[in-house]
Each structure stands twice: as structure tokens, then as C-alpha cells.
Amino acid sequence: MGEGNQTSVAEFISLGFSQDPKIQILLFCVFLIIYLLSVFGNLLIIILIQTDSQLHTPMYFFLKNLSFADLSIVPQMLIHFLVKRKTISSAGCSLQMIVFLLAGCTECALLAVMSYDHSVAVCKPLHYSTVMAQRVCVQLVIVSWISGAFVCSVDSAFTLCLPYQNIINHYFCELPALLKLASADIYKAEMALFSIGVIIPLAPLSLTLVSYWPIIFTVIQMQSGEGRLKVFSTCGSHLTVVVLYYGSGIFAYMRPNSKTMNEKDQVISVFYSVMTSMLNPIIYSLRNKDVKGALRNLVRR
Template identity: 45%
Template structure:
């Protein structure tokens, strides 16, 4: 008993091995190049959106403030997992130390949780803008926006501080191979040789709350938004409201759908291959898609972008 415990504690200090999808791919070099291009596009797209919102005065509104925060989270989110994965493929190593694994886990949990609540704050912002337009400037002043964003970051960090230490203190005496491309909680928990059923139940309850509270806020906001839109006499007003809200709802469905699969469906629905595909979707593709949704479908953003390039081009001439 004591011997096995010492072995578990000893192995707990060893490196993990990330068995990503490159090892299972027939063309790993091509896949690596594609992911690198996606990574650069996501970084540049979100960075441009942040700079554009910051430098354009008529985009200094609560809605665009929240969009810039979403882009910031996406830049950090994709940077937590992809550079390590690409570097391992290039160098030919796929090891990660326990402290590095814990840090990666904490960051993605914090950023993912923060994004859940930020999407709820964005839905509330749209509710106030459409249902209470006369009081919008008061209800969504700069102080309120800062408090909402600060609350989103704080609640996300609570998720990271709760789950990461518990996960990483379990003894790992099975294979050191994590069948994933980063240290995701469910994948790491499979390596533990102790009974994790109670922790998995608590984690499930935590994730349900992390998802349920924002979903309730989003659902309530859009219920009242749809009622208000239905009562509008202006077809132009209805179209503008639908366009604004549909962009946000697209992001919500993409992000929450992947999270519900990962953390709320029973283990019988999961395989390492499916988990990696879903994780690729919300850690790599969603940060790429978000700026496209909020720029290509938004006349204010596309107008500001074209104006910026039009202003810059005469200077070059």
C-alpha cells in the first residue's frame, strides 16, 4: 500500500506525453501547416478587430467593448494550446511537465469560463439596447461595462482555481500518455489510478452551473428581444435587430455546443478521437470564426475597416 502510494507520488512528478492528432494523421506535416495558417489568421483577425475598435471613436460603445474583450480572450485561448502543439511537432517532442500541464489547464479553464459569462453579458447588452433604448446609456454606462467584464474574468478564474489544483493532485500511476493535444481535464483524469467518481460528479455540477447560469441569462434576454422585435413597426429596425442578435447567437451555439459535449455528456459518448475533434473546434476554429462573424456581418466594422485602409492608402502614394 505504502509502496504503491510512493510510486504514484513519484510518477506524479514525471512528464506527461501528449498524444495529439499528428501521430494519427497520414499527412502530419500538411496538417501542421494548416493549423499554423489557421493560428496566424485567428491571431491577426482578432488583433485587427481589437485595434479597430480601440482606434475608431464611433465603435466606442458597450457592444464593441464586449466584442473586443471576446477577441482578447480568443487570442489568449488559442495561444494556450496551439503554439505548444506546433512546436512539439516541429521539434519532434511531445512531452509536457506536470507544472506546465497544470498551467495550461488553469489558463484554458479560466479563459473558457470567462467567455461563457462574457457571452451572457453580451446578450444582456443586446437586451438593454433593443428593449430599453431610451435608458441604454444609463444602464450600460462605462462603469457598468467594466464591472460586467471584471465579473466575467473573475468567475472564469474561479473555475480554473477550483478544478486545476484538484485534478493535478490526483496520483497518476497509469500510462503517462494523455490522448489529447493539450491538458484537458477529462483526458488527464483518465490517467489517475484513484477513484475519481466523486470529483467527476462535483466537476459535472460545477460545469452545469457554469453553463446553466449564462444560458438562462442568454435565453431570457433573447425571449424579451424577440417579443420587442415582434412588436416593432419598422421593418428596418427589425432587420437591424435580427442582424445584430444573429451574429451573437451563432457564436453562442458554436461555443456552448462544444462545451456541453465535452463536460456534460456521459463518458459513454466520448472517445479520444471525438474529444480531440470537438476540442479542435472550440479551441482553434472558434477563435478564427468569431472575428469573421462580427466583422463580415457588421456594417459598422466593415465600414471602419475600409475607411482605415482608404485613409492610409493616400499616405503611401
Template identity: 45%
Template structure:
């Protein structure tokens, strides 16, 4: 009660990830470890793609954009949670909550769009390889990056402003570890069902349609791969595509449940558990999935390490 008396009436209270969990400190330290792995992995991958000229291709340019999105995405929630835990506080200001929600929605939307464009890149590379350099030229790649970042930001700006305008009744306790839109809407003392329908429609645009486009691209890709006579080419194509499909499943799957099903149909614990996948685990796993199964990335890393050892 003393802690709450020191919190401004305009502040929100973040209850954290699984607030009833007995070993909260262990959970926070585990999340911090995930954050450090994600930070290191995505930074190394971005650095390698920038450094090695052999990786200056459309596929790796888009992959570097994915790494940048993941870096900012996981950084929009974890540092605040760790700082709050370290200081023994749970508050976040109204403005701070809005800013956090904006970045989470913006980066989440940008990743949905970018994953769709990445599947199109693989579709062109495998199904129409002779036209690949013409279709996926540097101008198109730049437009894809701009469209992903801008589309996510514009949608997020509208969603954040509208979500934060709802009046809050009672204690401003967010049963989550960051300011996620569904968790904020549950605090409103007004009927949000109409707006939840708007969120559902927006989710169709940013989650369901991209998911269907990705599936359609990979159906065409797999049909093309099955016709390949070279086992080496077939295996390389399948390795690249399986990496991307793994990322898509981990990211879009939980997002569909959280944003496209009624809030009353799932518990806060389920929402928190699912959000862990697309806000924490996916940014950590992306560089691992793409690096370990990619000989070109592993080769670039070996070259950098070899140069460092020789210079010493």
C-alpha cells in the same frame, strides 16, 4: 521507445490531435493557419474598436474583451502543439501542463460569462433602448469585464489544483493536443467519479445556466423585434443577434457534451473533435462573424485603410 526514455518521469506525453491520422503534419499546418487567421482577425478587431471613437460603445467594448479572450485562449494550446511537432517531441512538464490547463479553463470560463453578459447587453439595447446608456454605463461595462476574467480565473485555479493532485498510473499519455481536464482525469488510478460530479455542477454554473440565460434573453429580443415597424431596424437587430447566437452555438454546444456528459460515454476522438470547435474554430470565426455582418466595423476598417492609402 528512445524518445520516451529521454522524457522525465514527471512529464506528460501529449499524443496530439487525432494521433492515428496519417497526415499529421498537414493537420498541424492547417491548425497553424487557423491560429494565424485568429491572431490577425482578433488583433485587427481589437485595434479598430480601440481606434475608432464611433465604436466606443458598450457592445463593442464587450466585443473587444471577447477578442482578447480568444487571442489568449487559442494561444494557450496551439503554439505548444506546433513547437512540439516541429521539434519532434511530445512532452510537456507537470508544471507546464498545469499552467496550460489553468489558462484554458480560465479563458474558457471567462468566455462563457462574457457571452452571457453580451446577450444581456443586446437585451437592454433592443428591449429597453431608452434606458440603455443608463443601465450599460462605463462602470457597469468595466465590472462585467472584471467579473468575467476574475470568475473564470478563480474557478480555473480551484479546478486545476484539484485535478492535478490525482495520482497517475502507468504511462502519462494524454490522448489530446493539450492538457484538458477530462483527458487528465482519465489517467488517474483513483476513482474520480465524485470529482466528475463536482465538475458537472460547476459546468451547470458556467455553461448550462449561461446558455439558458442567453436563450431567455433572445426569446425576449425576438418578441420585441417582431413588433418593430421599421424593416431596417428589424434587420439590424436580427443581424447583430444572429451573429452572437452563432458564436454561442459553436462555443457552448460542444462544451456541454465534453464537460456535462460522462467521460465513459464518448471517445477521445470525439472529445478532441468537439474541443476543436471551442479552442480553435470559435476564436478564428468570432472576428469574421462579427465583422462581415457589421457595417460599423467594416466602415471603421475602410476608414483606416483609406487613411493608410492617402498617407502613402
């Protein structure tokens, strides 16, 4: 296909981060390490939670689903670092965008659910087992995945019907990058993206903030220093992930759209598309005695 306006594109050409072969090799090594750490870390979290009975609690049930969503990284960009012609089929590009949207929107909902779980555990410990019963946890996870699928389908419907040019100045098929290639009026698609962007992630983010208000007041009233430390350890890990994920995601999806994808956009997208998937297992395991204990038990076995 040519580089001009097209009504139908058979494949897309990705420009990636750089055209310098030496830099591409260096980036391949860096992203390969990140990808392997992400897959290994998230799979390890899932295995630990699945095999250790002490981790069969609502908090770790949600964490297991979060780790599963983080496994959605598509290593297509690793291949592009090693080849001269960085192409991806139209179907492959669409699938890449849909999977990324589904995992990202679901992760937003799961982070909100986890904040609610923390709020109940800290503020209503005597009623925790009743409020966060297994049936309720399963329903919350199902709602999280359904909401992610709904947002993904709406965004995809408005995006994939547009005619595109076939050169992507990005390292993977992401919705903002595709909209910059559209050779038609994208006002409706932009409005749909912005409207959904207000609901997701601002709605889960608002629920997260609302959930943490009673936690703050409860911690202030605590007399035990050990109790405060335990709450800060658990909630601190969650808040770290929330800040990293929402901060970079909101910057990319909710600021005014420009006609080109610059280097700053690509660097920001690395944080929410690649880095958070690697950092989530590290953040939740290094600050969590239960997870480290489950890992020691697994090593002994």
C-alpha cells in the same frame, strides 16, 4: 517517467491526432493557418475597437474582452506536429489547462453579458445609455473575469492534486483528457467538474436565453423592416457564436465520462478550443457595418 501509475509526473507525452508523419505535416499546416487567422483576427478587432471612436460603445467593449480571451490559444500543439517525442512538462501542462479554463469560463460569462446588452439596446433603447453606463460595463467585465478565475481555480484544485499516468491521448492538456489519466479515485473531481459545469456554462446560457425572449417579442412588434434587419444582423452574429461554443463545450464536459479519449472527443474539442477563436472575428466583422467601416478608416490612415 514510466507509463504506469505515478504519484508524481515530471512530464506528459501527448499522442496528438496521428502518428503518421505525412498527416502530421498536413495538420501542422492546417492548424498554423487557423492559429494565425485567429491571432490576426482577434488582434485586429481589439485594435479597431481601441482606435475608432465610433466603436467606443458597450457592445464593442464586451467584444474587445471576448477577443482578448480568444487570444489564449497555446501553440504547443504546433510544435508537437513537428517533433517525434511530443512532451510537455507537468508545470507547462498545468499552466495550459488553467489558461484554457480561465479563458473558456470567462468567455461563457462575456457571452451572457453581451446578450443582456443586446436585450437592453433592443427593448429599452431610451434607457440604454443609463442602464449600460461605462461604470456598469466595467463592473460586468470584471465580474466575468472573476467568475472565470473562480471556476478555473476550483476545477484546477480538484484536478491537479490527483496522481496521473503520463501519456495523454489528446493534442493538449485539457481537463477531461487529464481526468482519464488519473490513477486514483476521481469521483470527487468528477462531481466538482459536473457541478461547476451545471453553473458554468448553464447559468450564463440560461441568462442568454432569458435575455433573448424580450428581444423576440420586441422584434415581432416592430413595424420597420430595416429595424428588424439590424436587430437580426447584430443578434444573429452573437447567437451563432453561442451555438458553436456552448454546443461543443457542453458535449465535451457534461456527458458521461469514458476511460479513453477517442477521435470524436478530439474533433469536438477542436471546435471550442480552436475554431471558435478563429470564427469569432469573422462572424462579428462580416455581418457588422460598423466594424467594416472602422477597418476601411484604418486602411485609409
